[in-house]
Amino acid sequence: MKKILIVEDDEIIAQELQSLLNNAGYVATIFSHFENALEEILKEKVDLILLDINIPHINGEFLLQEFRKQSSIPIIMVTSRNSEADELLSMSFGADDYITKPYNPNILLLRIAAILKRVDSNSQNLVYRDIDILIQKGILRRGNEEIILTKNEMIIFCYLVTHQNRIVTRDELMTDLWSNNEYINDNALTVNISRLRSKLKEIGYEDAITTRKKMGYILS
Numbered sequence: 001m002k003k004i005l006i007v008e009d010d011e012i013i014a015q016e017l018q019s020l021l022n023n024a025g026y027v028a029t030i031f032s033h034f035e036n037a038l039e040e041i042l043k044e045k046v047d048l049i050l051l052d053i054n055i056p057h058i059n060g061e062f063l064l065q066e067f068r069k070q071s072s073i074p075i076i077m078v079t080s081r082n083s084e085a086d087e088l089l090s091m092s093f094g095a096d097d098y099i100t101k102p103y104n105p106n107i108l109l110l111r112i113a114a115i116l117k118r119v120d121s122n123s124q125n126l127v128y129r130d131i132d133i134l135i136q137k138g139i140l141r142r143g144n145e146e147i148i149l150t151k152n153e154m155i156i157f158c159y160l161v162t163h164q165n166r167i168v169t170r171d172e173l174m175t176d177l178w179s180n181n182e183y184i185n186d187n188a189l190t191v192n193i194s195r196l197r198s199k200l201k202e203i204g205y206e207d208a209i210t211t212r213k214k215m216g217y218i219l220s
Contacts, residue, residue, distance in 0.1 A: 002116055003046040007031045008078065009055050013101075017050065020105050026112075034058070038066050046073065048116060053079040053090070061089055068094035072151070074115045078103070094181060128161045128219075131203065142203045152188075153196045155180050160209065160219040169216040193217065 004026050008014040014030045021028035033040040034056040041049065041063075053060035064075060074096040077087075087098045096115050099108055126133040132141040138154050140147040149157065159176045160168055170189060177184055184192070193209065200208045210218050 001025065001027045002048065003027045003029070004112070005029055005031055005041070005044050005046040005049045007037070007041065007049060007051045007055060007060075009034065009052065020109070021112075024109050037063055041067060042070060047119070048074045048076070048112060050076050050078050051095075053077060061093055064090060064095060065093040074119055076108075076111065076115070091181065092183065096181065126158060126161050128157075128164070128208075129205070131205075133158065133161065140199070140203065145203050147199045147203055149196070149199065150192075151180075152177060152182050152184060152192045153199070155182060156189075156192055157196055160217065164219050167212050167216045167218050172216070 004021050006014050006017050006021075006028055008017065008030070018028045018030055029044075029046075031037075031041065031044075037055065037058050051060050051064060055063070060077065060079070064077065067073075067075070075094070076097045076099060077090040077095045078099055078101065080101045090098050097111050099111065125135055130142055133139075133154075134141060135154060135158060138149050138151065140149060140157075155177055156173055159173060163172075170186070173189060174184070174186070177189070197206075197209055200206070208219060210220060212218060
């Protein structure tokens with residue numbers, strides 16, 4: 001069963017959420033250590049977090065921003081604020097979704113299921129030639145050699161691997177990055193491709209990614 005952590009200081013709302021999630025087949029627990037929220041949440045072994053913006057001692061958006069520096073566990077922001085600015089800020093800080101109170105319980109469950117399905121599909125490791133791609137660890141492994149990729153590099157490489165031997169446009173890569181909440185510009189994409197090439201070269205694949213002028217890239 002998937003485990004979900006409810007970070008909500010309103011006991012009634014937290015208990016209602018817990019009942020909803022438990023009845024839907026999840027194992028839901030309520031978080032209550034707000035004084036040391038970041039440290040305590042990082043200790044939790046869960047599959048998804050429901051995080052309220054207005055919690056004691058620390059702003060939920062700041063907590064999200066700090067948490068994202070150390071963990072990629074999916075987070076849905078839950079708040080009574082109906083503000084586009086808050087939604088944009090939360091998404092830019094790494095939230096996987098954002099829902100306002102009062103919310104439709106069925107819609108919340110659908111959003112949770114969609115995120116968990118996406119994470120499960122992304123957690124499956126891939127293979128490129130004799131390189132094992134350990135997606136969750138951000139590692140390429142070839143024999144005894146290991147290369148660490150950044151999140152963006154891994155997203156790009158996985159997209160190229162799953163579309164191997166055909167031209168992938170820059171727009172495709174940008175769209176895939178944005179769908180993973182990685183909002184980079186055109187120049188940043190060029191930098192990430194260059195770094196990825198350098199890392200592939202370190203493990204013996206110098207010419208793995210070929211540039212097709214005015215078309216895109218192809219992984220062969």
